[in-house]
Amino acid sequence: EVHLLESGGGLVQPGGSLRLSCATSGFTFNTHAMSWVRQAPGKGLEWVSAISAGGESTYHADSVKGRFAISRDNSKNTLYLQMNSLRAEDTAVYYCAKLGDPADWGQGTLVTVSS
């Protein structure tokens, strides 16, 4: 069974940094592209970042480009999201997801950006 477990969320001040992790199990991690998706309070789903299976290619939404960086450690079956220069509008639940048909999602971790 596929498991995705996000961690690293919390309260951070505007301008601060946070690193999210997504520990995975139940599938061959190094053969799947992965993504981060977020959901601001009371809002819809927004794709944030994606990374290829080997990590060579990364993609970021315009709203986070230059501030967020997605990465992965295939030896640890873990996905990361480094978030810098955080803004209030980055406040959201962040989900990691395994690309594929079907896709699999974690349960999310809450990031709150507030002074």
Next chain:
Amino acid sequence: DIQMTQSPSSLSASVGDRVTITCRASQSIAKYLSWYQQKPGKAPNLLIYTTSNLQSGVPSRFSGSGSGTDFTLTISSLQPEDFATYYCQQSYSTWWTFGQGTKVEIK
């Protein structure tokens, strides 16, 4: 970017009703369309992938159809546990995009 337009944004229905939600893509996405159900405070739950494939454990009253740019989610007989928000999502490109959601409420 591929834009996904979902309609309606909300609907009121009764238990036992047949409910249809539509999703339109700004360009062809072939069959790469998924549907999710989300309840308050919970992660999205995958219902259907690649247009019409039912995710394991999802009741057969849920079905999906379409291709290219126009897609439909149908709930054949609405049950009390189906009151939730539904999202479509394209996976044609690596950078996913989502519809704005359809909130299904009790009439």
